[in-house]
Amino acid sequence: MSRQMGDSHRRFLQAMMGRGITDEQGALRLYQHCCETHKTQCAPDKLDDFIDTINSKLQPMFMQIRKGMSEDNGQQYYALVNMAETEITRMTSDYADNELELFRKTMDLIVSSENGKASSTEILNSTDSMTSKKLKKSETEHLLNRLVNDKWLCEKHGEYTLSTRCIIEMEPYIRAMYQDQVKVCHICHNIAFQCQICENPTCGIKIHNPCVARYFKGRTEPHCPACDDFWPHEIPEVRRPHTKSRR
Ligand SMILES: [Zn+2]
Numbered sequence: 042m043s044r045q046m047g048d049s050h051r052r053f054l055q056a057m058m059g060r061g062i063t064d065e066q067g068a069l070r071l072y073q074h075c076c077e078t079h080k081t082q083c084a085p086d087k088l089d090d091f092i093d094t095i096n097s098k099l100q101p102m103f104m105q106i107r108k109g110m111s112e113d114n115g116q117q118y119y120a121l122v123n124m125a126e127t128e129i130t131r132m133t134s135d136y137a138d139n140e141l142e143l144f145r146k147t148m149d150l151i152v153s154s155e156n157g158k159a160s161s162t163e164i165l166n167s168t169d170s171m172t173s174k175k176l177k178k179s180e181t182e183h184l185l186n187r188l189v190n191d192k193w194l195c196e197k198h199g200e201y202t203l204s205t206r207c208i209i210e211m212e213p214y215i216r217a218m219y220q221d222q223v224k225v226c227h228i229c230h231n232i233a234f235q236c237q238i239c240e241n242p243t244c245g246i247k248i249h250n251p252c253v254a255r256y257f258k259g260r261t262e263p264h265c266p267a268c269d270d271f272w273p274h275e276i277p278e279v280r281r282p283h284t285k286s287r288r
């Protein structure tokens with residue numbers, strides 16, 4: 042039984058339509074603000090219930106506010122996603138055919154890579170095998186900037202990763218499209234791109250970097266949670282949400 046959607050829910054949804062994606066702290070602040078404005082009850086542990094109520098009304102429109110983790114800092118994010126189109130075609134209003142072809146190729150590179158990244162050189166080289174109108178170097182660079190600005194990709198030191206928004210929104214597509222290649226995190230069971238891999242060849246489980254940080258925190262001898270072999274990788278630090286640190 043879905044509860045009634047009130048003014049506070051509507052205000053929250055409107056803000057999400059503007060933002061597209063927000064981290065958990067931002068969602069909590071927004072939830073509080075909406076409840077205060079419309080004088081309704083608000084409890085921090087009820088945020089997911091509040092969002093479920095909105096989602097029950099969004100379902101007939103094939104929309105959903107979906108939660109997912111940032112592979113960068115391990116924080117939870119909420120994104121308003123379109124579920125009607127499970128294909129990259131959802132981007133056709135903003136990108137030309139050959140631009141989408143290059144985005145697909147970038148995804149191929151990222152999915153098939155060990156570390157969940159594609160370098161700008163690899164992406165530029167992949168334009169050679171384009172079947173639609175080939176993008177020039179400057180056009181490719183411009184496109185990559187747009188994909189970063191539109192929050193489909195992230196860029197650091199010339200290497201591209203899929204953004205949190207992209208992973209949350211495209212997960213069903215990626216799972217269907219790359220069935221054999223897609224990696225799943227042993228800890229949180231979500232798809233994983235930037236992760237550590239067990240070096241035991243008969244095991245080979247994957248764990249997201251932030252999940253590694255949390256799972257092995259405080260353990261002196263890290264062992265694989267599946268095969269119990271020594272975990273040889275450097276254990277990243279657990280990053281705190283930016284409530285105390287600067288943004
Ligand atoms: Zn994980």
Ligand SMILES: [Zn+2]
Nearest residue numbers: 239244265268
């Ligand atoms: Zn293992």
